[in-house]
Amino acid sequence: MAQGTPDRYWSRTSTLMWIMLVLWFFFSFGVHFFVNDLNKFTMFGFPVGFYMAAQGSLIAFVVMLFLFASRQDTIDREEGVAEDN
Amino acid sequence: MATQTSGSGGFLNNLGKIYGLYTGGFFGFVLLLAVAEQMGLPKKFIGYGFVFLTIAVYALIGVLSRTMDSGEYYVAGRTVPAFYNGMATGSDWMSAASFIGMAGSLYLQGYDGLAFVLGWTGGYVLVAILIAPFLRKFGAYTVPDFFSERYGGGLARFLAVIVLIVCSFTYVVAQIRGTGLIAQQFLDMPYNVAVYVGLGGILLCSMLGGMKAVTWTQVAQYIVLIIAYLTPVVILSAKKFGLPIPQFTYGQAISQIGALEQNMLQQGLADAKTLKLHAVPFQIRDPLNYFLLILCLMVGTASLPHILMRYFTTPSVREARKSVAWSLFFIFLLYFTAPAYAAFAKLEVYSLINSKVPIAELQNKAAWLFTYGKYGLVKVCGANADALQSIIAACGKIANHPGILRHQDLVLHPDSIVLSTPEIAGLPYVIVGLVAAGGLAAALSTADGLLLAIANALSHDVYYKMIAPNSPTSTRLIIARVLLLVVAVIAAWCATWFPPDILILVSWAFSLAAAGIFPALVLGVWWKGATSAGAVVGMAAGFLVTGFYMVATHWYKFPLWFGISNLAAGTFGLIVGFATIFAISLVTPKPSQAVRDMIDATRRPRGAPIMQDKGAAVAH
Secondary structure, rough: OOOOOHHHHHHHHHHHHHHHHHHHHHHHHHHHHHHHOOOOOOEEEEEEHHHHHHHHHHHHHHHHHHHHHHHHHHHHHHHHOOOOO | OHHOOOHHHHHOOHHHHHHHHHHHHHHHHHHHHHHHHHHOOOHHHHHHHHHHHHHHHHHHHHOOOOOOOOOHHHHHHHHHOOOHHHHHHHHOOHHHHHHHHHHHHHHHHHHHHHHHHHHHHHHHHHHHHHHHHHHHHHOOOOHHHHHHHHOEEEEEEHHHHHHHHHHHHHHHHHHHHHHHHHHHHHOOOHHHHHHHHHHHHHHHOOOOHHHHHHHHHHHHHHHHHHHHHHHHHHHHHHHHOOOOOOHHHHHHHHHHOOOOOOOOHHHOOOOOOOOOOOOOOOOOHHHHHHHHHHHHHHHHHOOOOOHHHHHHHHOHHHHHHHHHHHHHHHHHHHOOOOHHHHHHHHHHHHHHHHHHOOOHHHHHOHHHHHHHHHHEEEEEOOOOOOOOHHHHHHHOOOOOOOOEHHHHEEEEEOHHHHHHHHOOOEEEEHHHHHHHHHHHHHHHHHHHHHHHHHHHHHHHHHHHHHHOOOOOHHHHHHHHHHHHHHHHHHHHHHHHHHOOOHHHHHHHHHHHHHHHHHHHHHHHHHHOOOOOOHEEEEHHHHHHHHHHHHHHHHHOOOOOOOOOHHHHOHHHHHHHHHHHHHHHHHOOOOOOOEEEEEEEEHHHOOOOOOOOOOOEOOOO
């Protein structure tokens, strides 16, 4: 068992978790706090505040999860805790 | 279709080919029915064709996937690749409420309805970063397995089972109800009979093969439901805006809706008190309730056992993470289309109202109102739009009614939006049948996942782990199937007399799951200091507070706390749950070194799972 680096592995994993959680908070709540201001702008017919809740944040969530999966995998490999195959 | 394969190795190596053929076959079937319709096949048979053929295919997959191996029955042998597990999760997740009801809620609620779109997607971020990979490493069969191992014992397992059953059961009743409603409309059956027909379809998929069968039928169901959801709105978008990408073109619809809204108000065609402007936020929910509803739906997503258990089926921790990303992608395809449905339907309806159509001419100008009025989904002047005479009479009774259709005269049930879009777009009946098949796939797949979660909790956690730990695998698997049947019949029986609104039932299930499961689950992985006593009391407290608030405010006129509606009741449970676990864990003895080592092993992807698949726990 890779007993040498579990602390560093977990601290890198935790850091990534917190970064993702901040992004999650921003796209779930933060950006929508300003919906009324954003709605003053229009893009392809969409008021921008509406667009963010209907599509923008959703696209961000999907992209975030693919990035997360690949980033965490890199951390696993670098710290020697990745599964074989 | 999975018909040509013998061993599961051959099947797993040829997934792309098999599901590619299946998708092609489904398109061919739709085309065949389209041609038959042009040649004069009655509508009724098109409906039968869609409902019975799709159910037959799901049942066939279910029968071919039968198994007597407990690893296959409970976790599909842990062989499901990330991409396919994503599709299966997509249909497991998207229920009758998502497929039929969500676009309608967006139609009625405009911006405020987007809380559901955000809440039901963003939760997957929490699943991926906080929970799924660790549960996969843990190697459990059920979510309560984790609670029992981490928090040492039967009490934590028992509480998790209670929460699981309460929230999954509420949810499954709503699904069976949805199945019944669709079967009723497209097969012209009495609702109570239709519910049991739908139930037959559900059981055929899951009885013999457990999770393995449910996985492969859910993939097939996802393909049907996404084709069915996208087709009508893509055609409509191409017809109206010359571009078959509805998610893009509905921006134009939104700006036209804005202009029509102003026009209706100026011309006295709408009442400023009842007209909710589509893109303007916080007309139905204040910001506090809007954001707390999003929070509860997200955290609930990350706590629903029938979703979490899907990530037990991947071959590795790495695949589990990728699989969450794929799940969200497949869910996203439907959820970012739903607002387009709502906008197109609204544009159609508002254009109709702005054309100042006399009530007496509605039959010619908008025949679809009457198609769905027959089922009670469309009301004009307070009367079901089942016949022209009855609505003329109803409008005549309203004082000073101008005789033309006004905004406040027309009430659409949320379920009518997706179902009526093909007809609004002037598409042939075969597309209506396609939409029905999609709705059915959505309801069946979710019901399968939920029933399996409940039955597995009863057979694995209650019977095997708590009552008869020495029972042989064959007995356990028979018990599992008997319980599946019993739970399904009870749920169907409830669905025949359960009146309330589906969306409320579903939102409650999310709040209950969030309050009862989330704090103990997340802290179990991320905080070594969380103790058994803290978790047990925290789960019970969070669950009870949320449950109490729902019941008290909904039925007993209990005053709202801070003006927070009971749709977001999970908020209180979450706060109480986290606070209780923290407080009690700080004053009770720290978890033992064995437990702390187990948490370390859970966090590292490499190495053997904590619980071995043959059922014997090895960690202690």
